[in-house]
Amino acid sequence: MSLDSDLIKSDLIKTKLENVGLYYSIRLYNSLCNMRWQKNGEGELWNSSFRAISNLLLILYGGYVYCTGSEGVVDDEIANDLKTLGWEPVPY
Numbered sequence: 001m002s003l004d005s006d007l008i009k010s011d012l013i014k015t016k017l018e019n020v021g022l023y024y025s026i027r028l029y030n031s032l033c034n035m036r037w038q039k040n041g042e043g044e045l046w047n048s049s050f051r052a053i054s055n056l057l058l059i060l061y062g063g064y065v066y067c068t069g070s071e072g073v074v075d076d077e078i079a080n081d082l083k084t085l086g087w088e089p090v091p092y
Contacts, residue, residue, distance in 0.1 A: 025060075028057065
């Protein structure tokens with residue numbers, strides 16, 4: 001169970017990144033950084049380094065996002081999108 005693989009497989013996330021682009025990419029980056037995520041409210045928590053999340057966005061979006069200053073701020077739209085994949089934030 002891995003959030004990054006769920007994001008890569010998600011048509012919803014791919015579509016939003018294609019249509020909204022950099023703005024969505026930055027909000028996704030901020031929401032993933034400095035935050036733990038849990039799938040379906042159970043099991044291990046997922047978290048990752050800033051650099052690994054930037055590399056994930058390079059795969060998903062084709063652009064590099066790093067050090068925005070808002071890492072750890074979970075955007076409402078992103079939270080809702082990830083909830084459709086079964087993931088919810090678990091603050092530190």
